[in-house]
Amino acid sequence: MTVRRELDFNRDLQAVGVANLLAALVCLAAWLGGPKLLGAIPFAVTGGLLVFLRVSLLANWLLDRSRYLSPLENAVLLAILLVTMLSGWVAALMAGLVLALLLFVIDYSRISAVRSLITGRTRRSHVDRRPARSRLLDRYGDSILVICLQGHLFCGTAHILRRTIMERLEVPSRSRPHWILLDLRLTSGLDASAVHTFQRLAQICESAGIELVFSGLSNDTRRLLLRSGILAGDREGHDWFSDLDHGLEFCENELLPFTLRR
Amino acid sequence: MSPEPAALVEPGELSGEAERRALTRLLEHVEPVRFPAGTSIIEQGAPPSDLILLLSGRVVVERRDSPEAAPLRLRTMDPGTCVGEIGFDLGTPTSASVICEEEVRALRLSQPRLAALEQEEPRAVLLLHRLAARKLAQRLLTTNQLATALAG
Secondary structure: OOOOOOOOHHHHHHHHHHHHHHHHHHHHHHHHHOHHHHHHOOHHHHHHHHHHHHHHHHHHHHHHHHHOOOHHHHHHHHHHHHHHHHHOHHHHHHHHHHHHHHHHHHHHHHOOOEEEEEEOOOOOOOEEOOHHHHHHHHHHHHHEEEEEEEEEEOHHHHHHHHHHHHHHHOOOHHHOOOEEEEEEEEEEEEOHHHHHHHHHHHHHHHHHOOEEEEEOOOHHHHHHHHHOOOOOOOOEOOOEEOOHHHHHHHHHHHHHHHHHHO | OOOOHHHHOOOOOOOOHHHHHHHHHHHHHOEEEEEOOOOEEEOOOOOOOOEEEEEEOOEEEEEOOOOOOOOEEEEEEOOOOEEOHHHHHHOOOOOOEEEEOOOEEEEEEOHHHHHHHHHHOHHHHHHHHHHHHHHHHHHHHHHHHHHHHHHO
16 A cells, blocks of 8 residues: 555565565674674664654554544554553553454444334335225325344344334324334344343333334344244244235235224 | 126226226126136246236235246235236236235136227227226336335
8 A cells, every 4th residue: 555556465475585584694693793793783773773663653553544543543542552551562452452342333333223214105015905905005004114124233223223113102192103014134133132122122012002023034033033032933924024025914914904994 | 797897996997887888898808717726827937928807816926036046026916906917018928927825716818809809899908908007007106115215
């Protein structure tokens, strides 16, 4: 990057080999020449070399790179410097690792787990229904809330999901959804805190008379939800649905008899 | 009109006595058929098929990208709709398979029969195309809604 050209492994390894050879020759000369030879090197040269190395490292990491690092990343660099000065480089390495991990978790949790949030009025299943029934779904489709999730679900992202659903439940009862369909097709997995969030959501939905429906589950996620009691059973088409379309069809089929009675 | 053919039209969809007569004529020229549950009415990639108007029962339209691939459900169709209209109108091999989820009662119209009907009962053919266009427009509307929802 510094010389603005592609990395050439052959050329670079040859250069490293030559540099190692030169270093070996210097070491050999120092060994053969004894302390006299080292003593011949002025103190200002070795001292200046050490100061130059440290100043260049500081300038490179704290000044040059600060222009394209975020304030939090710069703070991590300063923290590493501080820990190095106070406790040595091993402690600084560990501190840097932990802080970088924390930074990653904070950044990742800012990516919303909710890819899209729509209702059964705008997103319909692929079922061709008679126009009269379609009109009923147009009218009452908002009682089906479809939430498509994405990414890895953990404490940070699951919290956003819970808040999103709670906002929908804190409206007058007439506008509340009666079915919440969670599609997990684009998720890569979930951890214990996300499972806990789902358990809490399932309890809230049950007490509010809302049916929580899952679709697009991977085998691992399905087993996890089953073990944690979020899924009542393992029957496809009843306890869970292979894809969003079948889940939506189920919700519509449940909704239509209610609308026909109104 | 018996209750089953009435599934083809919505109440108020026929504009007058002339259209009701046209529907009666149309029904006289189509062949009543019955398919048991699990039957494949149309096979993907087969030559253009007949137009099938569903009176009762439910069918699933599914497509495979390759013979080994799992089928992808494109649509499920309730009575009152038609299948096979894409191959029927474009004259191309069928783009998807249509499988009966339950026993299906339907009306079948072949291309030669339609050609004859165009000469004998032009008003009936006009009505058929109007009903088919309406179904296609409804599907387009649903697809547009889906595209909007996905884009948003």
